[in-house]
Amino acid sequence: MSELAIRVHHLGKEYRIGQAQHNTLRDQITAGMESLLGRASQRKRRKDKIWALNDVCFEIKKGEMVGIIGHNGAGKSTLLKILSRITEPSLGRAEIYGRVGSLLEVGTGFHFELTGRENVYLYGAILGMTKAEINRKFKRIVEFSELEQFLDTAVKHYSSGMYVRLAFAVAAHLDPEILLIDEVLSVGDLAFQRKCMEQAQSLRESEATVIVVSHNMFSIKAMCDRVLYLSHGRVLADGTPEEVIPRYEEDILGGKGELDTPRWAQSKLGSDPSQRPVNVTDMQVLDESGKARTVFEFGERARLRIKYEMRQDISDTNFVVALIRSDGVACCNYSSELDGFKINGSLGQGEFEVLLPPLKLVADLYAVHVVVWDGKFQQLFGAQICGSFHVRHELFSTHFGVYHETAEWFVREREHV
Amino acid sequence: MSTYALPGSPDHSAQQAKPPVVVQASKGLLRLDLRPVWEYRELLYFLVWRDVKVRYKQTAIGAAWAICQPLLTMMIFAVIFGRFAKIPSDNVPYPIFAFAGLLPWTYFSQSIARSGMSVVSDANLIRKIYFPRLIIPASAVVAPLVDFALSLLILIVMMAWYRVTPNWAVATLPLFICLAVCAALGVSLWLSALNVRYRDVGHAIPFLVQFWMYASPIVYPVSLIPNQWRSLYSVNPMVAVVEGCRWGLLGKESPEFGAVVIGTLVALILFLSGLIFFKRMERSFADIV
Numbered sequence: 241m242s243e244l245a246i247r248v249h250h251l252g253k254e255y256r257i258g259q260a261q262h263n264t265l266r267d268q269i270t271a272g273m274e275s276l277l278g279r280a281s282q283r284k285r286r287k288d289k290i291w292a293l294n295d296v297c298f299e300i301k302k303g304e305m306v307g308i309i310g311h312n313g314a315g316k317s318t319l320l321k322i323l324s325r326i327t328e329p330s331l332g333r334a335e336i337y338g339r340v341g342s343l344l345e346v347g348t349g350f351h352f353e354l355t356g357r358e359n360v361y362l363y364g365a366i367l368g369m370t371k372a373e374i375n376r377k378f379k380r381i382v383e384f385s386e387l388e389q390f391l392d393t394a395v396k397h398y399s400s401g402m403y404v405r406l407a408f409a410v411a412a413h414l415d416p417e418i419l420l421i422d423e424v425l426s427v428g429d430l431a432f433q434r435k436c437m438e439q440a441q442s443l444r445e446s447e448a449t450v451i452v453v454s455h456n457m458f459s460i461k462a463m464c465d466r467v468l469y470l471s472h473g474r475v476l477a478d479g480t481p482e483e484v485i486p487r488y489e490e491d492i493l494g495g496k497g498e499l500d501t502p503r504w505a506q507s508k509l510g511s512d513p514s515q516r517p518v519n520v521t522d523m524q525v526l527d528e529s530g531k532a533r534t535v536f537e538f539g540e541r542a543r544l545r546i547k548y549e550m551r552q553d554i555s556d557t558n559f560v561v562a563l564i565r566s567d568g569v570a571c572c573n574y575s576s577e578l579d580g581f582k583i584n585g586s587l588g589q590g591e592f593e594v595l596l597p598p599l600k601l602v603a604d605l606y607a608v609h610v611v612v613w614d615g616k617f618q619q620l621f622g623a624q625i626c627g628s629f630h631v632r633h634e635l636f637s638t639h640f641g642v643y644h645e646t647a648e649w650f651v652r653e654r655e656h657v
Numbered sequence: 658m659s660t661y662a663l664p665g666s667p668d669h670s671a672q673q674a675k676p677p678v679v680v681q682a683s684k685g686l687l688r689l690d691l692r693p694v695w696e697y698r699e700l701l702y703f704l705v706w707r708d709v710k711v712r713y714k715q716t717a718i719g720a721a722w723a724i725c726q727p728l729l730t731m732m733i734f735a736v737i738f739g740r741f742a743k744i745p746s747d748n749v750p751y752p753i754f755a756f757a758g759l760l761p762w763t764y765f766s767q768s769i770a771r772s773g774m775s776v777v778s779d780a781n782l783i784r785k786i787y788f789p790r791l792i793i794p795a796s797a798v799v800a801p802l803v804d805f806a807l808s809l810l811i812l813i814v815m816m817a818w819y820r821v822t823p824n825w826a827v828a829t830l831p832l833f834i835c836l837a838v839c840a841a842l843g844v845s846l847w848l849s850a851l852n853v854r855y856r857d858v859g860h861a862i863p864f865l866v867q868f869w870m871y872a873s874p875i876v877y878p879v880s881l882i883p884n885q886w887r888s889l890y891s892v893n894p895m896v897a898v899v900e901g902c903r904w905g906l907l908g909k910e911s912p913e914f915g916a917v918v919i920g921t922l923v924a925l926i927l928f929l930s931g932l933i934f935f936k937r938m939e940r941s942f943a944d945i946v
Contacts, residue, residue, distance in 0.1 A: 247677075255944065321943065322680055323680070324786075324787050325678070325680055325787035326783075326784065326785065326786065326787050326943045327941075327943040327944055328680070328681070328682055328683060328940045329680065329682055330682055330942075331682060332681065333679055333680060333681035333850050334679070334680040334681070335677040335678070335679050335680075336677055336678040336679075336680065336829060337677045337678075339677075340787075342786070342787075344785055344786075348781045348782055348784075348785045348786060349781075349782050349785075349786060351707055351711060353710075353711045353714045353715070356708060358710070360705060362703050362704075362706075362707055365699055365700045365703040365704075366700060366703075366782065366786055366788060367786065368697070368700075368787075368788065369700050371699050371702075371703075434668065473840075578716065
């Protein structure tokens with residue numbers, strides 16, 4: 241078990257960004273002329289290269305389950321792309337011992353005009369299987385996909401669910417020794433994510449090595465024995481989930497006073513909250529009795545204490561507290577306007593508290609966004625990501641949906657015949 | 658590592674003994690490393706098969722298009738160049754003279770037109786999955802051979818109609834077809850790799866194909882070219898290919914030996930330089946395609 245699966249040695253990958261990409265010959269010629277005339281200096285001086293990965297070193301042993309976490313743009317996906325040989329590193333090397341299968345995205349390579357049967361062969365070959373191997377596994381692939389009766393239908397007539405099922409069935413039978421999964425890319429298709437994770441679990445029993453990129457700390461904790469935390473292209477931490485994950489969460493939650501703007505609002509409001517009509521300066525997550533908390537049991541109530549600053553008078557402020565799950569799903573909104581509560585919108589500072597109803601959301605990490613609208617949800621005055629908290633429950637996970645509530649059940653007596 | 662194969666997955670045991678795959682920035686122009694291409698040869702087969710299957714899907718007359726295109730072109734040529742312009746055809750009926758030239762030409766032009774765009778149109782694959790990228794233009798060069806074989810059948814029918822019989826030279830035909838494949842692959846490797854970075858290539862290809870056709874003896878015989886220009890003319894490998902096909906199929910006089918040698922050399926140079934250029938460019942395909 242102590243044998244190596246992957247050795248990564250001072251790996252670096254440089255990307256050009258922002259620079260005028262010479263996509264047509266004319267651009268290239270213009271750039272060439274400019275450099276001849278000595279005007280290239282301006283162009284060159286611009287900082288147009290970034291290291292997506294920078295001096296990354298690690299070793300992974302056979303049979304390890306490793307999670308890779310980090311912010312967007314930390315280099316996680318680039319690392320997987322290099323390990324799966326899609327792109328070359330600029331520096332350093334990676335040694336890979338064994339057959340690699342990657343679930344970076346399933347179904348690229350399918351041809352819409354071909355039938356399901358034909359696509360199994362085509363996709364299998366693209367993933368690196370031989371014809372004999374596909375022949376041997378064909379029956380199992382079809383059984384797994386549950387699409388026997390549609391095998392001779394062109395894939396263009398498939399629903400998207402059927403399409404993914406067939407593609408996944410092929411990918412799952414690649415029997416890799418090293419499996420790379422990028423969960424971040426497959427966001428939005430929970431069924432697919434779950435299948436990926438089940439597949440990873442079953443591979444674990446066959447001594448395969450699994451590397452997962454994920455934003456979902458719960459699945460990382462549940463699956464992995466080891467976590468690599470990447471930040472700005474470097475390995476910031478490498479250890480057990482218990483050691484590394486808290487550090488990552490501290491980093492995303494921490495930095496008090498620096499309350500980020502959600503991406504959707506940046507074009508409307510700019511990126512500097514202090515220049516807006518309303519700026520949330522602080523938010524504390526407390527329990528019902530007013531003690532600071534980050535983890536809530538399912539059904540507990542959270543109290544949010546929010547401090548804000550008005551830079552102009554707004555007559556009808558409408559503060560909205562939104563809970564956004566770690567995978568980006570907006571789960572619920574609480575609006576001061578809809579709840580009939582007036583918040584003082586005159587120039588200066590203010591403070592208020594929201595006591596949320598008992599949390600019925602499934603176990604996950606939730607970010608709290610505070611968004612300020614006018615009473616009619618027409619005009620936006622401010623929007624910030626203010627903090628986050630966990631909800632804990634041993635059963636209710638994202639597989640259960642967004643929230644869980646008890647229903648009422650009744651027995652109806654059968655009519656006597 | 659287990660020393661025994663896992664049940665149900667016999668592939669593992671075969672893989673264990675292999676040396677590791679090393680991923681690093683590749684250096685040197687001449688380290689071509691074609692071993693992965695050989696390992697993925699079945700993918701070449703499947704991509705060719707995909708191209709052939711998909712090409713005439715949802716068309717009314719299907720694969721008949723493969724025959725119609727050169728046949729209709731031949732008819733137009735026969736009327737305009739053979740009947741009106743009275744271009745000589747070396748004592749063979751003009752229609753069959755033109756068709757024997759169009760056959761390798763249609764193959765060649767189809768290959769470069771399709772493969773020039775091939776890497777870009779399979780961009781999704783390149784961004785998401787590893788396999789030797791060389792397979793993509795290679796499959797686009799192999800697939801039109803199927804159309805070629807179909808139109809060869811038509812030519813045989815036409816030869817029977819005009820009572821043209823080939824002589825022993827028909828045995829050289831495969832060699833000239835190989836030469837056409839080699840030249841097509843060379844040009845394709847250049848164009849497909851260039852097209853990833855400069856999309857100008859996509860616009861230039863139709864013009865290039867048209868120009869190249871008039872630079873090859875398709876509608877006219879080589880005998881029209883003045884003697885002092887012949888060696889320069891032979892730099893175009895399609896001259897040797899077209900002349901060779903006419904020799905093999907129609908029993909016409911043999912092409913000049915010198916022309917065949919020059920054409921073959923140029924085709925080989927195109928192929929090797931194309932291979933080096935493609936291998937050099939392929940490193941950045943996933944990042945810029």
